[in-house]
Structure formats: C-alpha cells, structure tokens
Amino acid sequence: MEKTVRILNDEGFHARPAGVFVKKASEFTSTIEVKAGEVTKNGKSIMALMSLGLAKDAEITIKAQGPDEAAAVDACVDLVNKKFQA
Amino acid sequence: MQLSGKSASSGIVVGRALVLKIDPIVIDPAPTTNVDAEIKRFRAALAKSKADLGHVRDAAMAAMGADKAAIFESHMMLVEDPELTGEVEALIRGKNQNAAQALSEVAAKFVAVFEAMDNEYMRERAADVRDVTLRMQRNLAGIEVPDLSTVKDPFVLVAHDLSPSETAVMDPKKVLGILTNVGGKTGHTAIVARTLEIPAVLGLKRATEVLKSGDWVAFDGDTGEVVASPDETTRAQFLRDRERQQKDNVELRALVGQPNASADGVVVGLMGNIGSPQDLGVLKKYDAAGVGLFRTEFLFMDRPTMPSEDEQYEAYKTVLESLAGKPATIRTIDIGGDKPVPFMKIGKEENPFLGYRAVRYCLDHPELFGVQLRALLRASVHGHLKIMFPMISSLEELQRCKAQLEAARAELKAKGVAVAEKIPVGVMIEIPSAAVISDILAQNCDFLSIGTNDLIQYTVAVDRLNERVQDLYDPFHPGVLRLIRTVIENGHKYGVKVSMCGEMGGSPLHLPLLFGLGLDEFSMAPTSILRLRRQLKGWKLPEAKALVEEVFSKSRSQDIEAALERARTARA
Numbered sequence: 001m002e003k004t005v006r007i008l009n010d011e012g013f014h015a016r017p018a019g020v021f022v023k024k025a026s027e028f029t030s031t032i033e034v035k036a037g038e039v040t041k042n043g044k045s046i047m048a049l050m051s052l053g054l055a056k057d058a059e060i061t062i063k064a065q066g067p068d069e070a071a072a073v074d075a076c077v078d079l080v081n082k083k084f085q086a
Numbered sequence: 087m088q089l090s091g092k093s094a095s096s097g098i099v100v101g102r103a104l105v106l107k108i109d110p111i112v113i114d115p116a117p118t119t120n121v122d123a124e125i126k127r128f129r130a131a132l133a134k135s136k137a138d139l140g141h142v143r144d145a146a147m148a149a150m151g152a153d154k155a156a157i158f159e160s161h162m163m164l165v166e167d168p169e170l171t172g173e174v175e176a177l178i179r180g181k182n183q184n185a186a187q188a189l190s191e192v193a194a195k196f197v198a199v200f201e202a203m204d205n206e207y208m209r210e211r212a213a214d215v216r217d218v219t220l221r222m223q224r225n226l227a228g229i230e231v232p233d234l235s236t237v238k239d240p241f242v243l244v245a246h247d248l249s250p251s252e253t254a255v256m257d258p259k260k261v262l263g264i265l266t267n268v269g270g271k272t273g274h275t276a277i278v279a280r281t282l283e284i285p286a287v288l289g290l291k292r293a294t295e296v297l298k299s300g301d302w303v304a305f306d307g308d309t310g311e312v313v314a315s316p317d318e319t320t321r322a323q324f325l326r327d328r329e330r331q332q333k334d335n336v337e338l339r340a341l342v343g344q345p346n347a348s349a350d351g352v353v354v355g356l357m358g359n360i361g362s363p364q365d366l367g368v369l370k371k372y373d374a375a376g377v378g379l380f381r382t383e384f385l386f387m388d389r390p391t392m393p394s395e396d397e398q399y400e401a402y403k404t405v406l407e408s409l410a411g412k413p414a415t416i417r418t419i420d421i422g423g424d425k426p427v428p429f430m431k432i433g434k435e436e437n438p439f440l441g442y443r444a445v446r447y448c449l450d451h452p453e454l455f456g457v458q459l460r461a462l463l464r465a466s467v468h469g470h471l472k473i474m475f476p477m478i479s480s481l482e483e484l485q486r487c488k489a490q491l492e493a494a495r496a497e498l499k500a501k502g503v504a505v506a507e508k509i510p511v512g513v514m515i516e517i518p519s520a521a522v523i524s525d526i527l528a529q530n531c532d533f534l535s536i537g538t539n540d541l542i543q544y545t546v547a548v549d550r551l552n553e554r555v556q557d558l559y560d561p562f563h564p565g566v567l568r569l570i571r572t573v574i575e576n577g578h579k580y581g582v583k584v585s586m587c588g589e590m591g592g593s594p595l596h597l598p599l600l601f602g603l604g605l606d607e608f609s610m611a612p613t614s615i616l617r618l619r620r621q622l623k624g625w626k627l628p629e630a631k632a633l634v635e636e637v638f639s640k641s642r643s644q645d646i647e648a649a650l651e652r653a654r655t656a657r658a
C-alpha cells in the first residue's frame with residue numbers, strides 16, 4: 001500500500017513536523033517508509049525523516065506494509081495534507 | 087584572585103561556589119563478551135535517559151512554558167529513535183562492540199549527516215543529536231550528572247558551559263548566580279539568566295579551574311568583575327554594594343502604579359521596547375505605559391522560512407491582549423543590510439546601512455509585506471494597535487506603504503474578516519531627510535517616532551559598527567539635537583504626537599532636555615522605565631525649558647554634555 005503526497009507546510013520536515021509524523025506512524029504496527037526521490041527512510045524515525053532534508057513542495061511516497069497498512073497510509077497522508085497539525 | 091568576564095545578567099552576588107564538573111566520557115574500544123548483557127545495559131541507559139529528559143521537560147514546562155519545553159519532547163524522541171537504537175544494537179550483535187563504542191559510532195554518523203546538510207537549521211540539529219547522545223553515554227558509563235535540585239543551600243553555579251537541558255532544571259531560589267568559562271551576552275545561558283533574574287557573568291575562561299566547590303566568590307553582573315575567594319573585607323564591600331543596589335531597587339519598585347509625571351504634574355508616556363511576546367513579563371514588571379516599539383524583525387530572524395500570517399497574527403494578538411488597552415506601536419520589519427535573513431536573499435552590499443532594507447525591501451516584496459500587514463490588521467481588533475513604518479525618507483514612500491496597508495484592509499474586508507476601523511499609522515523618523523520634511527510627513531500620518539540610533543549615524547555620517555569612527559557617533563551633537571527639536575515642533579504644529587525610541591529615549595542625561603522640548607512619549611528598555619519615572623518627578627516643565635535654552639545656546643557637543651551632566655547631578 002502506498003500513496004504519493006506533496007509537503008504543504010512552510011518549514012518542510014523540520015523537528016516538530018517530523019516528530020508529529022513519527023508519533024502518528026508509531027501508532028500502527030505496519031512498517032512505514034517514506035520515499036523521496038531515490039531515497040527511502042524509516043517513517044518511524046525522527047532522525048531518518050529529518051535527514052531527508054525535505055522542504056515545502058517536495059513530493060514523497062508513503063509506503064506501509066502490515067496488518068493495518070491501509071489505515072496507516074491514510075492517516076500519514078492526511079497528516080501531511082493538514083500541514084502536520086495533529 | 088580577580089577574573090573578568092562578560093556581563094550577562096545584572097545584580098551583585100556573594101556566595102559559595104558549586105562547580106559543575108562532569109568527567110569527560112572515555113570510550114574503551116574493547117569488544118563485549120556478553121552480547122545479551124550489553125544490549126540490556128544499553129536499553130537500561132535508554133530508559134534512564136528518557137526518564138531524565140521527561141523530568142527536564144516537566145521542569146522546563148513549569149519554568150518557561152510549553153514553547154521552550156517542546157525541544158525536550160523531540161530530544162525524548164531522539165533517544166528512542168528506531169534508526170539510532172537499531173543501528174547501535176546491530177553493531178553490538180554483529181561486531182561484538184560494546185554499547186558505548188557502538189553508540190559513539192552511530193551518533194557520529196548521524197551528526198555528520200546533519201552537519202553536511204545545506205540548510206542552517208538542519209545543521210543545528212547536529213547539536214541536538216550530540217546533547218542527547220552525550221546524556222546516553224553518561225548514563226551508560228554510570229556518570230551521575232549532579233542533580234542541582236537536591237542541593238540544600240543556595241549556591242553560585244560555576245560551569246564550563248550550561249546546556250539548555252541544564253538551565254531548564256535550575257531553581258532560581260537556589261541558584262544565587264551563574265559563572266561560566268564560555269558564552270556571551272546573547273547566548274542561551276545569558277537569556278535564561280535574565281529571564282529568571284539570576285545575576286551572571288559569562289566567558290570567564292578559567293572559572294572552573296580557579297574556583298572549587300565551597301569556595302567563596304563575589305561578583306557584579308553589571309561590570310563583569312568576579313573575585314574568587316574574596317577576603318572578608320572584599321565580601322563586606324560587595325555586600326554593602328548589593329544592599330545599596332537592592333535598596334535602590336526597592337525604592338524603584340515603590341514607583342510601580344504611579345503616573346509618569348513631572349513635579350508640576352505634566353504627564354508623559356514612558357513605554358517599553360520589545361522584540362517578541364516573551365518580553366511582556368518584563369514590560370509588566372516595570373510598569374510600562376505601553377509598547378513604544380515592537381521590533382517585529384526578531385520574529386523573522388534565526389529561522390529558515392518566513393513566519394506565516396497566522397503565526398505573526400498570534401504574536402501581535404498576544405502582545406495587544408496582554409496590554410489590555412494600553413497602546414502598542416508595532417513596527418513593520420526593519421531588516422536587510424546588516425541584519426540579513428537567509429530567506430530574503432538580499433545579498434552582500436557595499437553600504438548596507440544605505441542599502442536595500444526595511445520598507446525599501448518590503449515595498450518591492452508585497453508577498454512578504456502583505457502577509458505582515460494582514461496579520462497586523464487582523465490583530466487590530468484585540469487591542470490598541472498603532473502601526474509604524476521604518477526607514478521612510480520621503481512622502482512617496484509613506485504613501486506607498488499606506489496604499490499597501492489599505493489594499494490589505496480591502497482584501498480582508500472582502501473576505502469578511504474583522505479589522506479595527508481606526509488604526510493610527512506613524513512614521514519612524516530616522517533619516518535626516520525625513521526629519522527635515524517632518525512637517526510634510528506629519529500632515530500625512532497620525533504620529534512620529536524618532537529613532538535616534540539611525541538618525542544620529544546618518545546625521546553625522548558615522549557607521550555605528552565601525553570602531554575607528556565610533557567616537558564621532560555623538561548623541562549630544564547640536565546638529566542631532568536641532569533635528570530632534572524640528573521634528574517635535576513640526577509634529578505639534580500639525581497636531582500629531584511625537585515619541586522617541588532608540589537609546590536616547592531611555593537616556594537619563596537627555597530626559598530633562600527632551601521633556602523640555604515637549605516630547606510626548608519615551609520608549610526604552612523596560613528595565614529603565616522606573617528609573618526615568620523617578621527622575622522625571624524631580625523636574626518642573628519651566629525648569630526643563632530653561633535647560634533647553636541653555637543647551638541650544640551652546641555650539642559644541644562637549645559643552646552640551648557637560649550642561650546636561652551638571653543638570654543631572656544637581657538633582658541626584
């Protein structure tokens with residue numbers, strides 16, 4: 001299960017948005033990955049997400065694998081679309 | 087023994103030192119013989135680090151609010167980051183490394199990743215990774231970080247440096263003062279010390295070598311003078327000075343709630359300058375009659391992107407609401423040139439003070455200026471807002487600024503957003519041409535505010551940051567004083583109030599002169615307000631006017647300064 005989404009908030013994947021994303025992702029048992037360009041990183045790691053250095057308007061693909069993958073992808077996409085206002 | 091450092095937070099202290107010396111981490115590269123035990127040890131250190139940070143976060147929340155505490159929330163997430171812990175455990179299992187060795191390797195890798203990023207904000211995150219992994223290393227090595235909250239008697243905290251997680255748990259009732267080897271007036275420790283009103287001298291270089299825990303130490307946070315192991319006479323001297331300072335403070339505190347009035351009952355406004363909503367506490371404490379200058383550029387500095395309209399709106403609203411009807415003059419951003427902001431991409435200029443800054447930039451960038459104007463207009467319904475434009479040199483510029491403000495107002499109105507009907511708009515007078523045409527400007531705005539720092543440097547043609555000509559930067563120059571008199575007279579001629587922000591607005595030497603000239607409002611660092619209120623009580627308007635006569639009869643700035651000095655000492 002995967003979906004592609006564009007980052008809308010001004011500061012991109014900064015500490016706070018990355019933290020909010022990780023918190024949401026960690027609610028699911030599925031593995032969650034974030035792919036930007038050719039690089040794929042662990043969606044449950046604040047360090048990995050920040051190291052992608054993603055700015056506003058970057059496109060990312062959110063992939064989940066596991067029992068709750070559909071819900072996980074939807075929740076994470078929703079969060080990005082809502083500019084990380086959890 | 088005498089030491090001298092940078093004065094960072096005011097106050098005189100005599101007390102016993104508590105030297106925060108933490109052993110450096112030494113990592114033994116020896117491989118582990120028991121992988122499972124090593125993993126267990128690592129996880130225990132993780133758990134302890136997370137718990138420690140939980141305490142730090144709670145203490146920061148209580149002392150400084152949710153905003154400051156948020157950073158420790160992300161530190162807690164770093165501690166249990168699956169990438170970090172996963173890689174450390176993989177090194178322990180796969181290469182039989184010991185936990186400390188594995189952690190240091192993984193930490194170095196992540197620090198390097200952040201340091202290599204092309205964005206300053208992300209590069210700074212390397213410091214977070216270091217702060218967090220250092221805590222984990224200490225917990226692995228069983229190095230107890232002294233818990234300052236368990237020390238019974240008050241002490242003077244002496245350290246090489248203090249990290250945010252250390253200052254967050256400081257109890258201001260226990261910490262009499264702070265002395266550090268490194269750091270300066272604008273650093274993190276200095277800001278926290280001033281917020282908590284703990285006297286501090288920083289950048290002492292050898293404080294932790296010279297002082298041992300239990301030693302007497304005496305220092306003056308205003309002069310940066312520190313005496314290690316002072317004898318009884320010196321301690322007594324410091325204690326007497328402290329008493330005098332405290333008595334003075336009590337006397338000043340007693341003036342809270344009293345009017346800013348002269349001996350013959352003429353009332354002026356003594357207002358505060360602020361840079362962010364965080365300064366509101368100090369403003370209230372020193373009983374400001376309002377905000378005479380909110381330097382909004384501080385909301386734009388030290389960040390990778392522009393603050394959004396909502397973020398700015400919240401900041402302006404917070405200030406206006408907290409003032410409960412007292413006026414707040416909010417200045418649109420004065421930025422560019424010497425105060426560069428990365429996302430504004432102005433570039434290096436030969437003469438930044440004469441360059442592309444403030445409204446000159448804003449008028450060319452409606453996408454940035456419009457956001458600020460809309461945020462201001464939206465906030466206007468929450469209090470007594472006055473909007474001020476900086477670096478105006480001509481009527482045309484003022485008209486263009488006002489046109490953009492009206493466009494922003496129309497935009498909001500079309501969307502049905504509430505905006506206050508009447509918002510006073512003012513001009514900052516800091517360019518000599520603006521002072522000279524202040525009669526024209528006064529007929530086209532609601533107030534004038536003299537920004538003396540720039541007005542002086544432009545009038546006498548002295549770059550105030552160039553040390554070689556600093557002696558020529560002269561707040562007593564008769565040319566400067568004549569311009570100021572012109573502005574006040576022109577403002578009053580056309581019925582608009584004239585205020586002053588910048589250093590001169592809080593200068594005790596200038597107070598009677600400006601009062602005599604009829605200045606309506608003085609805006610200054612909030613901590614100066616009560617001192618000027620006390621001074622004002624010693625003057626009657628006719629006396630101040632006589633002083634104006636005397637000053638304007640003199641041709642040389644040194645004679646003017648001497649006359650003002652005599653006037654002040656005669657009433658001290």
